[in-house]
Amino acid sequence: MSMIAAFYSGKSILITGATGFMGKVLMEKLFRTSPDLKVIYILVRPKAGQTTQQRVFQILNSKLFEKVKEICPNVHEKIRAIYADLNQNDFAISKEDMQELLSCTNIVFHCAATVRFDDHLRHAVQLNVTATQQLLIMASQMPKLEAFIHISTAFSNCNLTHIDEVIYPCPVEPKKIIDSMEWLDDAIIDEITPKLIGDRPNTYTYTKALGEMVVQQESRNLNIAIIRPSIVGATWQEPFPGWVDNLNGPSGLIIAAGKGFLRSIRGAPMAVADLIPVDTVVNLTLAVGWYTAVHRPKSTLIYHCTSGNLNPCNWGKMGFQVLATFEKVPFERAFRRPNADFTANTITSQYWNAVSHRAPAIIYDFYLRLTGRKPRMTKIMNRLLKTVSMIEYFVNRSWEWSTYNTEMLMSELSPEDQRVFNFDVRQLNWLEYIENYVLGIKKYLLKEDMAGIPEAKQHLKRLRNIHYLFNTALFLIAWRLLIARSQMARNVWFFIVSFCYKFLSYFRASSTLKV
Numbered sequence: 001m002s003m004i005a006a007f008y009s010g011k012s013i014l015i016t017g018a019t020g021f022m023g024k025v026l027m028e029k030l031f032r033t034s035p036d037l038k039v040i041y042i043l044v045r046p047k048a049g050q051t052t053q054q055r056v057f058q059i060l061n062s063k064l065f066e067k068v069k070e071i072c073p074n075v076h077e078k079i080r081a082i083y084a085d086l087n088q089n090d091f092a093i094s095k096e097d098m099q100e101l102l103s104c105t106n107i108v109f110h111c112a113a114t115v116r117f118d119d120h121l122r123h124a125v126q127l128n129v130t131a132t133q134q135l136l137i138m139a140s141q142m143p144k145l146e147a148f149i150h151i152s153t154a155f156s157n158c159n160l161t162h163i164d165e166v167i168y169p170c171p172v173e174p175k176k177i178i179d180s181m182e183w184l185d186d187a188i189i190d191e192i193t194p195k196l197i198g199d200r201p202n203t204y205t206y207t208k209a210l211g212e213m214v215v216q217q218e219s220r221n222l223n224i225a226i227i228r229p230s231i232v233g234a235t236w237q238e239p240f241p242g243w244v245d246n247l248n249g250p251s252g253l254i255i256a257a258g259k260g261f262l263r264s265i266r267g268a269p270m271a272v273a274d275l276i277p278v279d280t281v282v283n284l285t286l287a288v289g290w291y292t293a294v295h296r297p298k299s300t301l302i303y304h305c306t307s308g309n310l311n312p313c314n315w316g317k318m319g320f321q322v323l324a325t326f327e328k329v330p331f332e333r334a335f336r337r338p339n340a341d342f343t344a345n346t347i348t349s350q351y352w353n354a355v356s357h358r359a360p361a362i363i364y365d366f367y368l369r370l371t372g373r374k375p376r377m378t379k380i381m382n383r384l385l386k387t388v389s390m391i392e393y394f395v396n397r398s399w400e401w402s403t404y405n406t407e408m409l410m411s412e413l414s415p416e417d418q419r420v421f422n423f424d425v426r427q428l429n430w431l432e433y434i435e436n437y438v439l440g441i442k443k444y445l446l447k448e449d450m451a452g453i454p455e456a457k458q459h460l461k462r463l464r465n466i467h468y469l470f471n472t473a474l475f476l477i478a479w480r481l482l483i484a485r486s487q488m489a490r491n492v493w494f495f496i497v498s499f500c501y502k503f504l505s506y507f508r509a510s511s512t513l514k515v
């Protein structure tokens with residue numbers, strides 16, 4: 001029997017960010033391994049015209065929860081969706097709901113965050129810092145609370161190259177930042193943002209670092225742990241391989257590459273691609289929840305959930321495998337033939353941006369205009385290149401994260417728990433994982449039918465022929481212009497033509513002789 005699964009039985013668990021990528025997988029695993037848990041409270045806000053209940057209904061009816069519904073048929077009775085907006089005071093939770101949360105919660109998993117790199121500092125602070133502080137204040141009023149698990153990111157200290165499982169302080173105290181956001185206007189915040197984030201690349205990583213400081217400062221006598229995952233990708237094994245449901249991290253870029261929009265990126269092919277499957281992060285999170293509640297470590301422990309130091313893969317290898325998978329299972333209606341090239345050289349990268357990204361978009365828009373349609377490709381390309389510019393920081397560097405606490409925890413687990421809550425990335429086969437990831441993107445994000453693969457392959461063949469035709473035409477035009485302008489080019493041309501003529505004459509003469 002798994003000790004971790006048994007621990008969560010009968011427990012009341014509060015999850016923030018349960019409608020997000022990681023939150024859904026966390027809920028799924030909890031219900032699948034501990035169907036006897038008492039209740040999962042989730043803080044949900046209405047979104048995109050859906051009420052909180054409709055959102056929960058949609059999650060439970062998704063493919064991700066198919067296994068859970070077999071194991072735990074009354075799963076819908078065990079989820080309590082609580083209307084909440086983390087941007088508001090007391091999260092806008094009703095008095096009755098707040099009372100229930102405070103008196104019943106045993107474990108808190110705090111996953112909610114804004115993960116947008118370019119979020120306005122005021123909003124990023126509100127969600128990643130102030131909301132964390134408020135949640136900790138709530139947690140301190142929960143008499144039955146056994147553990148509070150905060151999800152941060154391995155990149156919260158990406159301004160360093162070697163990162164230990166400790167909290168690194170930011171120069172300005174989070175409390176001062178929170179206060180100043182209340183009275184400074186947007187223009188001033190915009191002005192001071194670069195100074196505050198310093199050598200971090202964006203407001204996301206900066207506010208996640210501040211969030212960690214808040215956790216440390218507000219910990220009081222709570223049992224707290226922080227988990228720092230690196231770049232979270234599709235599921236590795238559970239509940240099935242390749243599940244993914246948003247465009248964050250590499251997923252959106254893999255789509256852009258598979259559809260032929262993005263063919264090259266400025267990135268170091270040998271830099272470590274520190275991807276970590278979402279089910280691995282969830283397994284570690286649940287194991288940490290158990291360990292923190294049962295063993296009550298004296299200080300706040302930080303766990304790095306990374307792959308680079310134990311089972312490294314680099315961007316070049318990843319791009320190669322992504323491309324190899326596109327050959328086997330191409331995406332439908334590609335714009336151009338896929339490529340996945342990482343180039344470290346800025347000038348080469350700018351050249352490919354112009355030739356391989358912007359020029360085809362302009363040509364296609366011209367074609368759309370000619371055929372009386374609205375041009376759109378240049379706009380798509382501009383947004384894509386903006387996204388690429390934001391991730392370039394992360395694909396041009398390598399980091400080293402120490403994983404002593406994570407390895408210590410692994411050694412504390414029983415063999416059964418090591419199997420059920422496996423977070424040992426040494427067992428991950430990258431080639432297999434990436435293939436399943438691309439397949440998962442095709443199935444669950446693009447919702448493309450596998451029966452369409454032969455047609456998609458045909459389409460790629462047509463694109464290849466168009467590509468050859470286009471290049472040949474381009475070459476002939478360029479050559480024609482060159483001959484018209486340069487005596488040297490004309491001489492070379494006459495030499496080639498006369499050489500071919502002589503060769504053909506010789507070939508014809510020798511074949512006549514044989515007859």
Ligand SMILES: NC(=O)C1=CN([C@@H]2O[C@H](COP(=O)(O)OP(=O)(O)OC[C@H]3O[C@@H](n4cnc5c(N)ncnc54)[C@H](OP(=O)(O)O)[C@@H]3O)[C@@H](O)[C@H]2O)C=CC1
Nearest residue numbers: 017018019020021022085086087111112113153229231232
């Ligand atoms: N994805 C990744 O690569 C990595 C993620 N992380 C961390 O993991 C955690 C989870 O990330 P992930 O699941 O990928 O992120 P998602 O963007 O998928 O999910 C974010 C969650 O936060 C919720 N949320 C955001 N704003 C509010 C609000 N105002 N009120 C209530 N809920 C809100 C979202 O709710 P809604 O659905 O309503 O928007 C959603 O459930 C985050 O803390 C992130 O920093 C760390 C490393 C890598």
